[in-house]
Amino acid sequence: MTESLDSTRAAAWRAYIEASQRLVTQLEDDLRADSDLSFADYHVLVLLSEAPGQRLRMGELAGRLVFSPSRLTYQISSMQRRGLVSKEACPDDRRGSEAVLTAAGLLALAEAAPHHLASVRTHLMDDLDDAEVACLTRVFERLGHRLRAARSTSTTHTTSQGATDARDHR
Structure with missing residues (x-):
């Protein structure tokens, strides 16, 4: 849990x-x-x-x-x-x-x-003051980068897995 x-x-x-x-x-x-x-x-x-x-x-x-x-x-x-x-x-x-x-x-x-x-x-x-703008920028750039990378990895894995599954079912 x-x-x-x-x-x-x-x-x-x-x-x-x-x-x-x-x-x-x-x-x-x-x-x-x-x-x-x-x-x-x-x-x-x-x-x-x-x-x-x-x-x-x-x-x-x-x-x-x-x-x-x-x-x-x-x-x-x-x-x-x-x-x-x-x-x-x-x-x-x-x-x-x-x-x-x-x-x-x-x-x-x-x-x-x-x-x-x-x-x-x-x-x-x-x-927002300058420090808050800088903080938001750091946080959301970091999160955006991580989420794009995770999505790319999951899409690549799903696509490869789908190709493997398709080959297994021929």
């Missing part, structure tokens, strides 16, 4: 869960009110705007967003219908496809960014 959290860690966990959910909900509400973009739309637009050629392979984009392939397909299809992105075959590998930022998507991002930044500042950053 797993050992329970001590009261200090339990309080930290609950505070994190409740505050992070409230923060994401508030940022999403503000973003939708100011731009008609969802938080997921905005994140896709940011990642594509920062990518070389403003395009990313669908698998890489799914990994960076922490989306399943089906969730990304749904997200990109929704954004395509609104003209924010297009989906194109990869120039170097016709089997794959890329999400590509459109001019309309770049304009939507440029219009939404100042309002979103103001929301992030108001609801999070302006309430």
Whole structure:
């Protein structure tokens, strides 16, 4: 049986869960009110705007967003219908496809960014001092790195195990 959290860690966990959910909900509400973009739309637009050629392979984009392939397909299809992105075959590998930022998507991002930044500042950053910002950065970079590595290891293990299982059942 797993050992329970001590009261200090339990309080930290609950505070994190409740505050992070409230923060994401508030940022999403503000973003939708100011731009008609969802938080997921905005994140896709940011990642594509920062990518070389403003395009990313669908698998890489799914990994960076922490989306399943089906969730990304749904997200990109929704954004395509609104003209924010297009989906194109990869120039170097016709089997794959890329999400590509459109001019309309770049304009939507440029219009939404100042309002979103103001929301992030108001609801999070302006309430933190420099030491707290540094602490949050260290903690979440470390956790993010560890969780990405663990997911990569489990995906590799699952894929290899699936291949082994498939060979065993031939």
